Amino acid sequence: MKIKYKIIGSFLVLIVLTIISSVYVSNNIFHLEKSVKNLSQRDFTGVTVLLEADRDSYQSNVALSQTVNLLGITNLLEADRDSYQSNAALAQIIGAPDHSKTKELIDNGVNNNIKQVKQRYEKFKELLSKLMPQNSAKFVEFENLYTKTDDNTKKLVQMIKDNDYKSAQVFYFNTYLNDYEKMRDLIDFFTEESYKVIAQEEKSTITLIESSLATFVIITILSIILAIIFTFLLSRNINKSINNFKDGLLDFFKYLNKEESSVELLDTSAKDEIAAIAQIVNENITNTKSLLEKDDLLINDVKRVVELVKTGDISKKIEKSTHNKGLEELKTIFNEMIQIISENISNDTNAIEKALQEYQKLNFRHRITTATGKTVDGLNTLAKIINEMLVENKANGLTLQKSSSELLSKVDLISRSSNEAAASIEETAAALEEITSNISSNTQNVIAMSNNANDLKKSANEGEELASQTTVAMDSINEQVTAINDAISIIDQIAFQTNILSLNAAVEAATAGEAGKGFAVVAQEVRNLASRSAEAAKEIKSLVENATTKANDGKAISDKMIKGYLGLNENISKTLELIGGVESASKEQQMGIEQINSAVGLLDRQTQQNASIANQTKDIADETQYIANEIVRDADEKEFEGKESVKSKNVDINSKTLSTSSNPKVEKPKIEKPKEEKQKEKVKEKEPITPKVQSHNKAQVITSNSKNDDEWESF
Template sequence: MWVEKVNNISIEKKIVIMLLGLLVAGVVASAGLMGYFLDKTKTKSFHQIAHSLNMIMKEKHRALETVAYTNMLALASNQELVDALKNGNREKAIAILAETEKNIEQNSPFHTFKVHLHDSQGHAFLRSWNPNKYGDDLTTFRHTIPYIVSTHKPFVTTEVGKTGMTIRGIVPMFDAQHRYVGSGEYIVSFDSFVDWMKKNEDADLLVLLDKKYQIQSTPRDLLLGHYVVAQKNYNPEFLHMAQQLNIDDLRKKAFYTDDHYLYTMVPIVDFAGKNIGYYLIGKKMASVDALLADAYKMIYASLGMMVLLLLIVTAISIYIMRKLVFSPLRDFQTGLMDFFTFFQKKSGSVSPIPVAYHDEIGEMAGKVNDEISRLEKSITNEEKVIAEAARVIESASNGDLTGRVAVTAENQTIQKMLDLLNKLFQNLEENIGKDVNKIVQTLEAYARCDYTHAIPGATGRIEKRLNRMQQVITEMLILNVQSSEALQSSSRVLSKNVVELNQSAAGQFQSIENTSRLMQQINETMEQSMQKLNEMGNKIDTLTDSLQRGESLSLETGKSIESINTQVEDILVAIKIIDEIAFQTNILSLNAAVEAATAGDAGKGFAVVAQEVRNLASKSADAARSIKTQVENATELTQKGINSSQQMLEGYQQLKHRIDQTTAEIEEISEMIKSQNRYVAEINSAVMKIRQSAQNNRSIAEKTESIVKDTQSLSDNIVMQAQKSKYDMTLVVTQGCSVATG
């Protein structure tokens, strides 16, 4: 919907709307740029403020180191203090330090300082803040003391001791003979930083010590993650806000802001170069916003100037375009509308377009004026041409194709169209004829099946073709009548033959059906025979397996009997040996009895034993003879078993030979049945093809019978239609057609 409304707006309004849109876009873009620059300015200002705080903090740290170093150098040059250290005179050293501290407090802004003197072995000699504590070995827990003892070189550093993390200026002390007698350190705390930052930078400061370097414990309320507050003077509110921060994340960033502070951190490095802590600086956001206010004012002023400049440029652009573009366009539009009114015949004349400027629009107006003058003349000529062409076309629409356009047109395209129109009518006259009405009357007569009507004086091709078509149709009608009558006679004969063919096909189909059923029964019988042969083959296979097992058992039985026979022979040998042993034992017992009789009474007991041995030998001989008899009987039976086993094995082999012959005969019968099955299948397939052919013949006969009936009906209709038509028999005779008249 809105697209249609936009399309209906004038160019002037579209351009004005476009300029206003560009103005709005410029204002929005300016606002976006302002937001971008504000954000960039804010971020850059935060970076600059954080960097400035870092530089100030580092500068103040170096200044404090310089104070500690120079003051300790001054103390080391006090020969009385050096002599007191050398001689171990602590009272004199205490007095000198008291006077020195008083002078420093009066002439220096740093009032929170301490002095610590060490002997040449690195032991505590005097602590200005606790004179009663001395003599402890400082080398056991402080890295700087062994260094000064071994190198005798002055330096300044930040170190963690029992008093906490402080800045220390450590200087060696030498006597008049330039012998090393010990060292001294000027200790400055960070509390003076806190006051200075609050007073000069409107910022709070926390000195943070990494807990892994802490010597003494710290209350939990002074912890910030794994850092502890290493100062006594601090702002509790700032400490509370800092405890909400993620110190590890803040260490990785240049700064961090919340509603109260801009935070930044400065590392603190010890004597060995290790990072032992940080300065956490928090500048109040009120001060930061005050610093940003001037930058914001400049950005807002720049935006206002940019918007004002855009408004002025847009207004001037609209005025100039109205004067130089829109006004000539309106004159051009008015002139074109007048011309279109004239072109549409709504007015009788047209005025030229006024030309005020010789720019592109003025050139277009001049060319349009020239074209209007030319078109005005051309339109008058074209009206005459159109009137003449309309007359010729109207005459042609009434059926007269002899009319032609005689007027000449100034427009070459229109003249070419007139030439084509005249050529068209000439072609129509040559191809159709002079009078279309006569052709229509003839066609209407043909539509009524009256072919006696012809066009007199035909000159056009269509007129001549219609007259020739009359003759051809008349010949076709006569020929159709004759052909239809012959077709009727042939159809009757064909119908009779088709009926006989149909009956014959039905009988053939029935015979083939009977043959097919018989072949199916033969096939089933052969399949049953094949099944019985398969069953017989399976039984023969089972019998063959049984024969093989019987043959195997018979062989095993023969082998077992032969083994028994061998063992029996071994038993006979053993019995023979036993018989010989019994014989020898009997002889020995006789000899023993003789010896016992010779011995008299002393040999009576031995004679009894010899008698018993002879009795045992006699029994052993009898038993051996008995066993020999039984074994010989067993040998005879075993030989009979071997003979029977051999006969049984021969019987199994003969039976197996006969079974193999039977199996071969069954396989031959099976192969013959399979061959017969293939022949039956081929015969059955041939019968099925013959059956299908017979069925197709029967179907063809039925279709042929239907076609014959349709042909008879068609021939009857042709004769009837031909009889309804009118035609002139003399036309056929004059053309020499060999058709019968009737």
């Protein structure tokens, strides 16, 4: 039952009890009021009427007594306070000597009182006859006696009117009083009966009052007890329902807070408002339990996928579903994240980890074939690029080895040629000194000059021949220097390309992140070796260019010497023909020979410098060969495709291009040069580089071209 109905029912019971008690008390009060009215308007009125009737009969009797004028009877009637006035009136009438007074007594004292007795009796009968059904015979008897008394009164009055007082007295005492006393006894009887009725009514009223009071008290106490019982029962029932609801709700909250693994439905057996609320809560508990179970299934599925992700498998997705929009959105985002990771990185990170481990072991032959993803493609592409770069590095290293070996042989040749040139120049210098001595003595001994002219011509021819040999030696030096320049250009180009490839590898290693750190170190070492090779090539190039300049100067001097020897021969011929001009010609020749001697001395010093440069070039070539060996050794330490088939490149000096023989076809990464570098290369092609070599006290200071430095700094 609903609490509302319980409360309404309880108060309805109390209200009904209150209404019943009120109706009962009101009814008793109504009866009490009726009893009081009966007492006041009926019983007491009846008694009063009887008393008045008694009084009227008494007055009538008194009047008759007066009329008869019997003094003894009158006194007796007067003494008897309970006698009726009618009797007194009759007595007065009987004894009255005055006829006028007698008539007044008859009219007022007798007839009126007799009539009033009848009237009051009728009123009494009307009021109380129903309450005295057992005295109906008395009422009939009283009426008969009243009739007799009335008839006797009329007879007695007639006797008095006839002045037959003696007969009236006899009739009064013998007949009238007998019937009158009987009637009066009945009035007394009726009075006593009226008092009994009054007593009965009083008793009934008291009983009714006591009953009403007791009933009211009982109903009041019963109402209070019922109110307490209903209140206690309602309170206990409501508290029980509320406690059951509270316990069920707390269990539900514990279930929601994951403190309990299961939840029971709330008790709805009470069929009240709390049970209705509990029914609604049960529906929500059922729905929530279903949602939480689906959420748990989804979370377990997430755990399953996470465990797979921990093992490296990113190909699985969350399959369970729930009505929880937040978890559904999380599921969608999680699946999208897995999909994006699978597409951008890999669907199997174990393959990536294995590949990185192989790359850390410098095994760049490894390729990821069991997984897909952009990172997998990137790592495979990176491995391919590294592989190509290592092939290129090894090819460049082998080429550099080959070029450095050739450079060493060329430097040895230059060194030998320089030494030979130095020896030839020393001989030339000695010959010039001898010529100078001869020319000096010619001024003193013209005759001896003429005799020795042939010897002088022969010596001049020998000098010319030596000068020609010097020129040839200088040309040979120039050719060797040119070959060295070409080799240095190749070394420089190789170093430049190696540097670019190492930079590209460093960029790719940086892109790979933590996994590319090991390769970044290798790329940096390759770059350092390339930089050192480039610097060494620059120094060699500077020294060779200085040697070329000096060789060109020596060649020019040799050409002058040849021309001088030709002139000398002509002069000797002229001297032979024109002996007379020998003195002046000898002086001029002496001056020329002194200049030539000075030039030869300068050439000797330059030749010595060339020899020193050749030695330095040899040191640089040794260092270049060491670098080339290191590059090859470093490349051999790594595993990559085409490692065993890599060979040195064929160098085309004229076109300045490199080609490899019997090498696997490797697609080189296209690296676009900056615009400034392209412009500098154009300037480099247009403007030849002329290194400067300054000699101070046989200590060499080699300075390189500033444009090359700018080029490397730009790179």
